[in-house]
Amino acid sequence: xxxxxxxxxxxxxxxxxxxxxxxxxxxxxxxxxxxxxxxxxxxxxxxxxxxxxxxxxxxxxxxxxxxxxxxxxxxxxxxxxxxxxxxxxxxxxxxxxxxxxxxxxxxxxxxxxxxxxxxxxxxxxxxxxxxxxxxxxxxxxxxxxxxxxxxxxxxxxxxxxxxxxxxxxxxxxxxxxxxxxxxxxxxxxxxxxxxxxxxxxxxxxxxxxxxxxxxxxxxx
Numbered sequence: 257x258x259x260x261x262x263x264x265x266x267x268x269x270x271x272x273x274x275x276x277x278x279x280x281x282x283x284x285x286x287x288x289x290x291x292x293x294x295x296x297x298x299x300x301x302x303x304x305x306x307x308x309x310x311x312x313x314x315x316x317x318x319x320x321x322x323x324x325x326x327x328x329x330x331x332x333x334x335x336x337x338x339x340x341x342x343x344x345x346x347x348x349x350x351x352x353x354x355x356x357x358x359x360x361x362x363x364x365x366x367x368x369x370x371x372x373x374x375x376x377x378x379x380x381x382x383x384x385x386x387x388x389x390x391x392x393x394x395x396x397x398x399x400x401x402x403x404x405x406x407x408x409x410x411x412x413x414x415x416x417x418x419x420x421x422x423x424x425x426x427x428x429x430x431x432x433x434x435x436x437x438x439x440x441x442x443x444x445x446x447x448x449x450x451x452x453x454x455x456x457x458x459x460x461x462x463x464x465x466x467x468x469x470x471x472x473x474x475x476x
Contacts, residue, residue: 291307293316295316295320296316347388347392350366350393351393355397360393364390370383406453409451412442416440417440420436420437420453421437421438422434422470423435424458424461432460434458434466434469436452439451456473
């Protein structure tokens with residue numbers, strides 16, 4: 257007569273009481289037991305009495321209680337709140353204002369000014385929950401505003417003729433950059449347009465290097 261292991265006689269892993277808590281023990285510890293408690297990381301025999309005895313231990317109960325969703329507090333109680341579409345649009349507009357007319361550091365002081373309780377002559381300031389500083393403002397400009405405007409610019413140029421203006425510049429930290437500007441006739445605006453296209457950091461400013469970097473930039 258063929259003999260079966262205790263694990264094969266009853267599938268404890270799919271049992272309603274132990275589902276998600278136990279699994280078949282790894283082969284390296286299979287000689288110590290057939291079942292493995294994922295919460296306590298302990299090897300058990302595939303006996304109902306052993307599994308029930310382990311399930312009633314203080315350690316297992318304590319760890320299992322942490323998995324009960326009904327007992328967990330919602331994230332809102334920890335200070336996390338989801339921004340509304342109106343708040344997102346407000347942050348984008350302020351970031352666009354800073355990118356167009358000022359340095360990034362200005363938003364630190366400007367944001368605190370807008371949050372003041374008495375800025376509109378009352379204690380009911382709708383901007384009192386504004387959370388926008390230089391780090392978030394930079395991320396919005398880099399990852400949201402810039403890609404959107406670049407896509408709009410490329411679509412406006414389309415298949416029309418254009419000219420590229422290149423210029424190399426060195427900042428105060430002696431890092432070299434090459435900037436790209438584009439000049440073309442915009443049919444949507446019925447006028448000649450010169451706009452900023454982008455810039456990349458470079459190590460050297462020889463003619464061959466500038467040409468290769470420019471070609472790589474266009475291929476992106």
